[in-house]
Amino acid sequence: MGKSEAADILVVGGGIFGLACAHACLDRGRHVTLIDAGPTGGGASGGPVGALSPHPPDRWNEKKAAQLRALAGAEAWWGRIARLSGRDPGYGRVGRYIPLASEAARARAEAHARNAVDLWPAPFRWTLPPRDALSFEAPHGAVFETLSARIDPPRAIAALTDALAARGARLLTGHRVLGVAEGVAETEAGAIAARAILLAPGTGAGPLAARFLGCDPFQAVKGQAARVIPSAPLPAALVYADGLYVVPHADGTAGIGATAENAYAEPLGTDARLDDLLARAAALLPGLAGAEVVRRWAGLRPRGPRPEPMLGALPGSETLFLAAGAFRTGFGMAPLVGEILAALVAGEAPLMPPGFSIAEHLARIAATRRPESN
Incomplete structure (x- = not known):
């Protein structure tokens, strides 16, 4: 130059x-x-995570409508990038499970399911599958929504x-x-x-x-996350529970993340907070117990x-x-x-x-x- x-x-x-x-x-x-x-x-x-997920179909506003447009068009957008580059970006519309923490949360999810019929275009839906159909422990059931997708960053x-x-x-x-x-x-x-x-x-x-x-x-918010090789098969869809994402990728690994830290001593270092996140993931999905961690990651994300x-x-x-x-x-x-x-x-x-x-x-x-x- x-x-x-x-x-x-x-x-x-x-x-x-x-x-x-x-x-x-x-x-x-x-x-x-x-x-x-x-x-x-x-x-x-x-x-290492790569979750593309919507807000719940509730208290609808222009921001949520804009996000819906972006996520609904993501499959075509990433497909074009794959064709132009000759590379697989790791996109897949696999849906998302959200385990419910209480019967009150289940009632709210049922209301969201009704809202999604009016607010989300077909074929995207917010559903509550039978509890005995779930492959993980969820005493109050879980949401399964079909809009979410994964990307391999x-x-x-x-x-x-x-x-x-x-x-x-x-x-x-x-x-x-x-x-x-x-x-x-x-x-x-x-x-x-x-x-x-x-x-x-x-x-x-x-x-x-x-x-x-x-x-x-802008505030630089620290996030910690990991990529692991599960010890047993995971659900094919994303799983989200109380700020924790588990994202199964096509190569057999899974992304787990992420923390959100406003105060930190080492901006790019991983620590016990990531260990706690991995332990929570293993408690949520048995296939992550004993998983091999192949990448520990920390980075700063800008929040306005x-x-x-x-x-x-x-x-x-x-x-x-x-x-x-x-x-x-x-x-x-x-x-x-x-x-x-x-x-x-x-x-x-x-x-x-x-x-x-x-x-x-x-x-x-x-x-x-x-x-x-x-």
Whole structure:
């Protein structure tokens, strides 16, 4: 890379949001350069779990409707990436079990099942199978919903990366972006001018965008997870119980995760919290008792002021755009996030839930800082 270069669209960040935005811009005929300080998927997007799951069909809002659109279209989206790259991203629509903790939880699940008939398109359903049909212990029964899917994050990142290369995008890995200004990104190897710059570097988004936003609005939440080889067969579907996911993958392994830690001493180290998570998984599914742990993982996931991603043009800029705050929903929301950012770059007004906007996130910050009235 020379001292000064030019690009049409410059995407900063090779995680799931950056890769999805790059593909969406290519779909609109733009020329894309993607830059990352490390390899693609080197941050939280390279974790071992890979659950793509919806919110319950309850208290419906625009955010849940947007997530439903993204998850319903995921099979076609990932199928196209597989064809473009010649790689299997590990996608499979396998459904999800949710063991119920009480009879009250079962009553709520029955209400959700009725809601899903009206809110979810066919063939997706939220059901309660007979308790004696379950292959694991669940005294109060379990939900089985058919919308959830699995993705193998490292394989998916490799497929997205190879598909970008096959489509003619330029990939600059190992190049850190030091700062951005209107129409230009300063890197360790020189400046890159671009018609539009999309900031999607995960936990690195805050420092780059802070002077436009007035603060760094993102919190780096630590997650710990693992990939294991089960000791006995598991259910073919995902299993979710009280924050714990078990995701069976096509290669015979299973992803288990993840913790959510706001305070930590070692951001990238695993510890007893992961051991506790593995013990909970083994208690839930007998096939995980004595499982061989083949990968222990820890990473930092960016969470914004609101639970939704933060998307839009940076305040006061016509060329700088932000796609950040994926937290736990990055792979599930990525196709939709890519479409929204590509439309914004083109000067269009995409169908985007208001809660995704930068303005709504900044309003949440302002509300938390506002002193109480006497």
